[in-house]
Amino acid sequence: MRIRTVFFLSLLYAALIVLPHFLKYHQQDFLIFLTINILVVVSYRLVTLTGEWSLIHAVMMGVGAYTSALISKNFDISFWITLPLAGVMAGLVALLLSYPLFRMTQFYFLIGSFAAGEAIRLTWIQFIKPFGGTGGTSAIPSPELMNIDFLEPIPYFYLVLIVVSICVYLLYRIENSRIGLTLHAVHWKGVLAESVGVNTWNYRTLAFVIGSLFVGIAGALKVHYIGTVAPKQFDIGFMVFILIWVIVGGYRTFYGAIIGAVVLSILDEILRGVEQLRPAIYGATLIFFILYLPGGLESLPQKIRQKFRANRESAT
């Protein structure tokens, strides 16, 4: 790791550690959800590396959320055990779904993943026992550790920060490993990759399972703070937000989706004062980004640099 990166990350974490103490109470909650959403978009990015954009990621988050919530509530099992179980269950469901889903590609995969996601969501709605129907399940216990009060936002934020940091680091390592390079190859040179013996089906499945595993953990983190889990939390509306965050942030670099989630979530919060106009302003902002910054926010520094270079050259 380069010294500049280490320095930047040290500064970032120092800022994140002190940040909640300068925020208002509800903004601390916002910070928790934002941090969880970073794991959501980064894990989604892994799935998209193979070129397949799915519409099931939000539901996979729900699979993890329901798993952890129901096990911890009904069997009185600790959050520390149900948290990894949430990821494992989401990964297993993804593995199961990969057999029918990866018979399709591109647009068909997109639609197929949406249908599979809706089937899972409707299961939560139709089976009141054990899922609780549309109302979901509440009174989900919060984590317990050494008398730390995880109902309070600052301790929970630190917990989320640690878990999300580990997960994001692992996802970063996967993307920059030989597996990650192969995933890129499956996307951009699929036929060539197959011709040299790469089993593209297996790699697409692997990306889908790993992405689902991590988003399952994100789901568990969320519901153990809110204390309730309901199908609406993981509906197509939330999935659209994930897509928007990734598209607006940019999907060519690892950090693009993170920037998208952070900037748009903050924008959404800033617009809270103008409730009636919020959807319109939010939509207009999206259209602006898509028209004038199609490479996403991640391409902004490069564009600015190019602009400066062009100005300098025209001046000389």
Add this chain to the structure above:
Amino acid sequence: MSKIETNASRRKFLKQVAAGATTATAASIIPSRAFSANKQLTVGMNIPMTGDLAPWGLPGYYGCEIIARNINAAGGVTIGGETYDINIATYDHGYETDKAVQGMKKLVLEDDAKMVMMLGGATVAAVLPWATRRKVLTTTLLPSDITPDSNYLVATCESHPLYNVTGVEWLARNYPDAKTAVIVTNNDVEYGLQSTATYQAAFEVAGIEVVDTNLHGFDVTDFAPIVSSVLDKDPDIFCMATSFYVTPIMEQLYHQGFDGKIISCTLDFYHEIIAKTSVDFVNGTIFQFPDFDDPALADVNFPDPGGFDAAFRADHPNDWSAVAWEYPVILLNWIENAQAAGSVESEAVTAQMTGSEQNFVFGGGSWWGSQLWGLDNVLVGKWPVVVVEDGRARIQEYGDLAAWLDANNDVLIKHMKALGLRTV
């Protein structure tokens, strides 16, 4: 404070608010708080103001703004020797649980809201752990949110869907030949299923047989097959149990020539239904939510209902819905209890509320709920039975909900359990 004193001060307060309406109308363009030396008393609304459920949030905020304007124009409200102006602080959670949690904390800790009004459902479940621990008085329109340990959650106005039994009682009495019914509604737990169980219980008590029940998902776009399949059973009564799709279902009933009795929990925006069908068709439809210009509201515990209705429709001509008056009723009830308690703090007001006789907006008023949800935090009283007459919603009578529940709660619990709903 004795009940006589409470009643006297309540009447005085309601008159004062009604008088304030006149002043407020004249000066509505000037914020009354701008010139007031009174302290601010903030009440929170953590509700959906955007999204699909906005019609069950936003009109309530508009209604509360009118009431607050009237109170402030009348000089404010005196509680515990201090005179306050009412300030309504809102947070739009868009019916998202995480936003609801943020909203609750913002309203209580940053806006200093002394009481928080909510719609109900998953958003209330999400805020309950924190709100209960902090002892924040929270109100819901869905009593099914109440749990055995939710001591600071009360339902002081809408006792959804319990009041639906009054409509069925009236129907059975006035149309004794109607002996079979079908129920159509969405299959959600918070609204559809709770209401279905209640209607099933009410029909059973009234001796009406339910010959078909269709619980559909939210993804339905064409109601023709659903309506035609239940009409095949040739029912005398078509019941919509808190349906989110009243308008398209009514359109289908019209097109398929249904000529029996229609009963529904809500008939929001019924003028639009009339525009899409006909006055003759909608006339006779029974539901539970009055317009506030109804002459039969003259003696209710609400200051100048007609004036409120006029002010609302002048400010927001197309936004009236069932919640337009419900949140204001909750606000007024809270003020009355705060005055009686001599405090605005949650613990004192909650103790005053749940520990004393209450005057429900339509008369009567007793605490109920432990039989079903484990805590007597639902205020039940008389509830209006409304029928469309000449294209206008008109109250026929005030049904006695408390009496029905006392006599038949075992039937209700049986149907709730049969649908897998939470009971104690």
